[in-house]
Amino acid sequence: MATSLLRIFHAAFQNVEIRLLQAFGLHPPPGPALAIPGCHHPLQGSQGSDMTEPSGLSSLLGGVFLMAAPKHRQSLERRHKRQRHPDKLIKPKENLFPCPECGSMMQEGFLCINCYQRIKYETDIIRQKIKETETDGLASTAETVVRYADETITESDKSKRVIEMARKKPHWFTKDMYDEHWKTS
Structure with a gap:
């Protein structure tokens, strides 16, 4: 006072x-x-x-922000006991199994990293082809269809923009991959 x-x-x-x-x-x-x-x-x-x-x-x-401060120093033993408690340590993964496509180990419920790299590489190539077909640097509003060397164009795809790939389609890249995605979402 x-x-x-x-x-x-x-x-x-x-x-x-x-x-x-x-x-x-x-x-x-x-x-x-x-x-x-x-x-x-x-x-x-x-x-x-x-x-x-x-x-x-x-x-x-006067706008002072007060914080609590410890009264006594905590020993290294007590600090290590708190930080290295078995509940806080990283637990080994038990839900690993081989990927059905490439055979590398993956965690259940996650995408295989090797398969993801392959999909990313393939979609990057498709994006480059789409940019090459764009005129005046403007993106087309038409729907795009990718056609590989071993595929034929259907009647419904003739009204769409067709990107032709000179190589064979990868076995994991199915045509209905996008159709299944749009049905579920």
Whole structure:
């Protein structure tokens, strides 16, 4: 209680000092300053007039954010026990099985990374072919169909933009791959 009253009186005297210096046209000399927690410099407007200050606990703290700090140092043994608890360690994967396409090990419910790399490579090639067929750098609004060397164009695909690939279609890249995706979503 006494320290809070001391801080309030200190802030009041500081305000009086600042106003007197401003009234005589003097400013406080530049130099080192003593900062007391809970006391703050009054806000000044553009003409030098003071703005109203909030009262109560918020004015005493002056926007200070207090955080908890430990009272005693924690030993390395206790810290390591907490950090290296068996529940926090990485557990070995038990749901691994070979990929039906490439045979590499993959986790159940996830896409095989080797198969993903192959699909990404194939779709990058298709995107490059699509960019080559674009005129004036503008994308076409027509639906696009990819035709490999071993495929034929159907009647429904004749009205669409056809991207021709000069190589054989990969065995994992099925035609209904996109159709199944659109049916489920």
